[in-house]
Amino acid sequence: MVPTDPSDPRIATLTRRGLLQIGYSGLVGVGLPALLAARARAAEAEVAARTGIKAGAIGHVAGAKAGRAKSVIVILLSGGLGQHDSFDMKPEAPEGIRGEFKPIDTAVAGIRMCEHLPGLASRAGKLAIVRSMSHPEGNHLLAVHRVLTGQVSAPRGASDLDRVASRNDFPCYGAALDRVRPRNDGIPNAVALPLRLVEGPLTWPGQDAGFLGPRHDPWQLRLDPNQPEARDDSLALPAGLDADRLHRRRHLLGQFATPTPGLGDDFSGQQEAAIALLCDGRVGRALNLDREDPRLLDRYGRHLFGRSLLLARRLVEAGVPIVQASMGIVQTWDTHVGNFPRLRDNLLPPLDRAVSALLDDLEARGRLDDTLVVMLGEFGRTPRIAPLTPGAVPGRDHWPAVFPAVFAGGGVVGGQLIGKSDRIAAHAISRTFGPPDLAATIYNALGVDTATELRDRLNRPLRLCTGEPIAPLYTAAAV
Numbered sequence: 362m363v364p365t366d367p368s369d370p371r372i373a374t375l376t377r378r379g380l381l382q383i384g385y386s387g388l389v390g391v392g393l394p395a396l397l398a399a400r401a402r403a404a405e406a407e408v409a410a411r412t413g414i415k416a417g418a419i420g421h422v423a424g425a426k427a428g429r430a431k432s433v434i435v436i437l438l439s440g441g442l443g444q445h446d447s448f449d450m451k452p453e454a455p456e457g458i459r460g461e462f463k464p465i466d467t468a469v470a471g472i473r474m475c476e477h478l479p480g481l482a483s484r485a486g487k488l489a490i491v492r493s494m495s496h497p498e499g500n501h502l503l504a505v506h507r508v509l510t511g512q513v514s515a516p517r518g519a520s521d522l523d524r525v526a527s528r529n530d531f532p533c534y535g536a537a538l539d540r541v542r543p544r545n546d547g548i549p550n551a552v553a554l555p556l557r558l559v560e561g562p563l564t565w566p567g568q569d570a571g572f573l574g575p576r577h578d579p580w581q582l583r584l585d586p587n588q589p590e591a592r593d594d595s596l597a598l599p600a601g602l603d604a605d606r607l608h609r610r611r612h613l614l615g616q617f618a619t620p621t622p623g624l625g626d627d628f629s630g631q632q633e634a635a636i637a638l639l640c641d642g643r644v645g646r647a648l649n650l651d652r653e654d655p656r657l658l659d660r661y662g663r664h665l666f667g668r669s670l671l672l673a674r675r676l677v678e679a680g681v682p683i684v685q686a687s688m689g690i691v692q693t694w695d696t697h698v699g700n701f702p703r704l705r706d707n708l709l710p711p712l713d714r715a716v717s718a719l720l721d722d723l724e725a726r727g728r729l730d731d732t733l734v735v736m737l738g739e740f741g742r743t744p745r746i747a748p749l750t751p752g753a754v755p756g757r758d759h760w761p762a763v764f765p766a767v768f769a770g771g772g773v774v775g776g777q778l779i780g781k782s783d784r785i786a787a788h789a790i791s792r793t794f795g796p797p798d799l800a801a802t803i804y805n806a807l808g809v810d811t812a813t814e815l816r817d818r819l820n821r822p823l824r825l826c827t828g829e830p831i832a833p834l835y836t837a838a839a840v
Contacts, residue, residue, distance in 0.1 A: 440695030468481070490767050499760070510567045533551070535683035537815065650671070703814070730772065735802075744785045794831050
């Protein structure tokens with residue numbers, strides 16, 4: 362049965378399998394239009410009940426300053442990238458801290474980074490590297506919630522099973538944007554890819570709409586890690602059914618169809634929106650890489666990192682405001698064991714290639730200036746290198762006290778370092794910036810007023826963001 366209850370989590374994600382299971386009769390009967398209608402009606406009812414604003418009256422947030430960016434791409438290095446082995450190297454530190462990698466010069470005098478990031482080194486003039494990100498949370502789940510929402514999660518128990526995603530969580534950036542700036546043009550406000558952040562029974566908090574409800578969840582695109590070049594048909598028509606044939610069937614059905622009870626007078630409009638989404642949808646076309654230049658695919662890299670960031674570029678070009686691209690699964694960058702071989706052989710080279718290609722691609726298409734690119738993990742790694750267990754290949758543990766974040770595009774002044782850590786990259790010796798400041802930077806870039814209030818499930822008012830935008834990003838005044 363096709364879900365129509367707006368609280369049903371199945372409404373939140375449109376996948377190819379789900380659409381094909383609905384089928385054509387469901388699509389133009391009680392399938393996708395019902396989902397769209399249910400989402401729209403539920404959102405309008407919630408707004409009216411909580412704020413007194415009538416349906417259709419919500420637009421841009423009142424008082425929001427004009428943002429520079431049209432879109433934001435958040436590149437999450439889930440698990441936590443070590444500062445010593447990437448953007449804040451300490452070659453003069455003791456042997457058990459500095460690590461195996463060597464720093465290299467970049468295109469900007471005074472900026473050095475890891476030898477396994479040569480592509481980003483040559484593009485340092487586009488990058489603003491904040492080396493003094495900080496927060497106190499060393500648990501993966503709760504730290505991810507912080508960096509993807511800008512907020513501390515609700516009090517939890519001691520076990521990770523108590524810290525999993527909940528509908529009491531604060532919403533992620535895309536979900537909050539969908540709440541305060543809804544749209545009905547068939548383009549989602551947020552897309553997450555390539556996989557949900559899930560490990561066994563643990564679903565990471567911070568990646569969905571939390572207390573705003575599933576109707577505001579980002580659209581989740583699932584790519585197969587084992588087949589990175591496989592075409593994603595999430596919004597494709599079934600085989601044998603092209604756009605002309607679908608429109609003919611829709612016209613024929615219209616000769617005999619009777620109104621569907623409970624869907625309201627606008628059901629026909631929802632049908633047309635559903636058909637347009639499949640036949641002419643910009644998002645659907647963005648997911649089709651069949652006509653992409655093979656040389657561009659090669660530049661991004663024919664792997665999950667490359668494919669994810671190429672799709673991110675295509676989605677923002679299609680009009681999606683926020684794309685969250687996770688580079689791997691939940692603990693891909695959690696290098697407790699084998700820190701140096703994993704980074705050297707499996708992680709840094711494909712990341713370097715894919716992010717470099719993304720920056721070049723956005724610039725070549727004239728989109729870098731209006732797309733803010735943010736790359737960070739949920740925390741950094743310990744200064745001291747040690748085996749997790751006796752005999753294990755040494756690695757680094759969790760370290761939230763100081764870690765890097767890389768920004769580019771969207772008006773960011775590149776070629777600068779912001780913030781500074783001590784001689785072993787253990788603590789900041791300059792101003793620190795936390796997840797609330799990251800959130801304020803993202804919202805400000807999109808022109809969203811950070812003083813906007815959201816209402817939780819108990820109807821309590823909560824400020825959208827408590828931080829301040831990272832001003833040096835836009836002034837070339839390193840701190």
